[in-house]
Amino acid sequence: MANMLSAxxxxxxxxxxxxxxxxxxxxEEGIEKHFLAGDIPGFAHLSIGQEAVAAGVCANLxxxxxxxSTHRGHGHTLAKGTSMRAMVAELFARATGVCRGKGGSMHIADFSVGMLGANGVVAGGFGLVAGAALSAVQRKTDQVAVCFFGDGATNRGPFHENLNLCAIWNLPAIFVLENNRYASTTSTAETMKIADVSIRAAGYGIPATIVDGFDAFAVYDALAAATARARSGGGPTFVECKTFRARGHYIGDPERYRRKGEADDVMQSDDPIVRMQAGLGDALSPDAFERLWNDARDEFADAVAFARNSPAPERDEAFFGVFSGDRDPADPVHRIEARERDALVPFAPQVGSGSQGSGH
Incomplete structure (x- = not known):
């Protein structure tokens, strides 16, 4: 579809x-630097090399x-619209973070832009997406719900349960597999007898497509078709993006499970940023390309400064956000704001308002 556009x-x-x-x-490179410097607590998992998937998918939403998202969700979160300031403050565990410093890298969420959350549980996002898709049907909207997941998640129960549910109820869900060749520290070649994981979708009657996950245009086109199908009532679609993560499973991973130099070889030939620049050719000048980098670096530097100048959460913050009614309008930095509470409404199922799933 991108190819059908005017030049x-x-x-x-x-x-x-x-x-x-x-x-x-x-x-991601900034997170790596500050994590190693001790500025970011907890764990962090990077998606360097997989940027074309996040960009191509979210440009359609x-x-x-x-x-x-998954535990590797920084790219998805940023592409969906969360501000970099709010993200970096969250990673630095500051009260001004998008989750007020309590979610961190693996549990970052931003309901105001429809980002239901990163997830420390492999395959943990499938049920959230099925629920959001069911809510859209019951409320008779044309919203769609997208589940990002890795190849390892397809070997777990929630993958199969929720694909089946979305298929039989014809829900507007889109399943985006980031097949980066490794499930944590294990090659997919050691855990599957199939090369194309998307063939599993056929068992549930869900159409599937395979795309080059290093090509943002290809991802964009696949999602354009999938979103059009979902919005028109056509049901779920499975999109397998063949990609690669250029870093270890987590920051500091010794990566003994893969060939030395493998990541460098892949990025030398398939870096999605280099490929897009080459694809644009003379339409993007070298100066314009450099400005994109400088703008992003300035944005990140501003976000780090914002995080460093932000307070840590107060101790009592741990007791707020546990129940849906927890908010103090007099203290919007440290309490759940009405804006954030109201942002949940688009994804709150209203049982009985639609025919599919009513009464369950």
Missing amino acids: PARTELGVALLRTMIRIRVL RADDAIA
């Missing part, structure tokens, strides 16, 4: 996708569409 429109789309990928790359 100026295709260039505009390509630059937008490239801008998103560069912002993700700068954010509206703010009121939902996504659920």
